[in-house]
Amino acid sequence: MSQLQSTSKAQGRDYPAEFVSDDGEVVEFRNGRPETLYAKAQRELASFKFELYATLAADPLVSDVCIRATVALTSYVTVDKRTLQPTVAYLSNISMMAEAGIRSKTTAGSVRRCMVKLGYWVDVGQTSDGCRLYRIENPRREAVQMHVREAKDKLRADDAFRKENERRRKADRNAARVPENGTPKALEGAKVWDDRVPNYDPNYLRAHLGVSSTEGKTNLSAGSSTLGHDQPFPIPRSEEEAVQLLVSLLNGKETRLGPINYFRLKLMSGELTPADIENHRRLVA
Incomplete structure (x- = not known):
């Protein structure tokens, strides 16, 4: 046990015996009072x-x-x-x-x-x-204190890893979610007609998109130049990629949401062909 600091022996005469060491010195003070x-x-x-x-x-x-x-x-x-x-x-x-x-x-x-x-x-x-x-x-x-420090570091790392995985899963879910309404980001800045009231005839697409072209192959885009007229386009990896491909194929000829969404659904299901795009181009020319 460590020795207590003390004052002079002269001061020891002014305090009761329990506050004085065997040497006659007052023990150290604590909170303003002597401590035995x-x-x-x-x-x-x-x-x-x-x-x-x-x-x-x-x-x-x-x-x-x-x-x-x-x-x-x-x-x-x-x-x-x-x-x-x-x-x-x-x-x-x-x-x-x-x-x-x-x-x-x-x-x-x-x-x-x-x-x-x-x-x-x-x-x-x-x-x-x-x-x-x-x-x-x-x-x-000391061993337990070291264990506590290491445990805290591991728990922090595990928590950060869990949060990062959750953030990635949430981002993947958002990227895979199909937008129900609104304008695709790839079409921002383009002229978009008011879609609150349908301004196209669904039969317009059904009647003409099934007609085959006799022109052989077409050079609609770099990705379709090697496709036959009736050979479907490859299914894009995401909705965003699908919209970008459609914008490239249509060359700005059609920006209404109705046809865009129709082509997008057909493209994502693996049914859209160069013939469909060519027929639509001739109709809106």
């Missing part, structure tokens, strides 16, 4: 117990029942007034079962062996009636 060696030892013991409980709570090798048993045992540890050192303590199986909520003597024995093995309880002998005496230590304090 015994009071300081009691304060240090209480601080030790709090640190011990914190270590036990975070120690992955210590079970809940071991923690409860240690709390019960340390409640009997006090300060020896003569040596100013913490006393040893003992706890019978019956007392341990009652105070720590343990159901059997077998479990109580397992707790003793575990805590002795880990070094928290140091066996120093036994009482006259056979109860084991223990000195309480905190040998794993």
